[in-house]
Amino acid sequence: MARPSRRKLCSLCSQSAPILYRVKYLEDGDWVFLCPQCWEKVSQNNPFYVYGGTWKAKKK
Numbered sequence: 001m002a003r004p005s006r007r008k009l010c011s012l013c014s015q016s017a018p019i020l021y022r023v024k025y026l027e028d029g030d031w032v033f034l035c036p037q038c039w040e041k042v043s044q045n046n047p048f049y050v051y052g053g054t055w056k057a058k059k060k
C-alpha cells in the first residue's frame with residue numbers, strides 16, 4: 001500500500017479531511033471517524049452520540 005498512513009476517510013461521506021472527529025452515533029455502534037460536516041449532522045439531537053476525540057492529519 002503506497003498510500004500515506006496519516007490519512008483517514010469520513011465513515012459517512014468517504015471524503016478525506018484534515019480533521020476528523022472520533023465519535024459513536026448509534027446505540028450499539030462502533031467508533032467511527034467523521035468529517036466536520038457529517039459530525040455536525042449526526043451530533044445534533046442524537047442521544048447516542050459520544051465524542052471520543054479529534055484526529056488531525058498533521059501533528060504539531
Ligand SMILES: [Zn+2]
Nearest residue numbers: 010013035038
Ligand atoms: Zn463526512
